[in-house]
Amino acid sequence: MNNEILKDLIVSVKDQNLHVLNVVVRKNGNIIAKYDFEEEKPILLYSVSKTFTSIAVGISIxxxxxxxxxxxxxxxxxxxRYL
Structure with missing residues (x-):
């Protein structure tokens, strides 16, 4: 992982005041880089959960x-029986 690319991304996100919570880079299933722009906290998803549910249903069908x-x-x- 080229750390300069990640550093440039972080600077760009901050300079543009984008609402990004964190960046995670994975390789072969392993986290190789992570940056949190804010302290981790619960996020209210509301209607976005419907999007994920509809995707899961579509794939299941x-x-x-x-x-x-x-x-x-x-x-x-x-x-x-599992309850």
């Missing part, structure tokens, strides 16, 4: 885990 005719309650009833 395309891979055959779900069908458009499935009832969500059926999945919860199957999981009841």
């Amino acid at each position: 395309s891979e055959g885990y779900l069908n458009l005719t499935d009832k969500i309650i059926d999945f919860f009833l199957r999981q009841k």
Whole structure:
């Protein structure tokens, strides 16, 4: 990892006053660089969670885990034994 590239990115984000919370660089599944612009704290996601949910549902449908005719309650009833 070229540290100068990461340093330039950090300076650029700060200079432009962008709302970036942190940067994480991974290689082969391992974190090789990380920079926090702010102290880590819980973030309210609200409607963005719908985006991730719809992506997960779309992938599940395309891979055959779900069908458009499935009832969500059926999945919860199957999981009841794990509660």
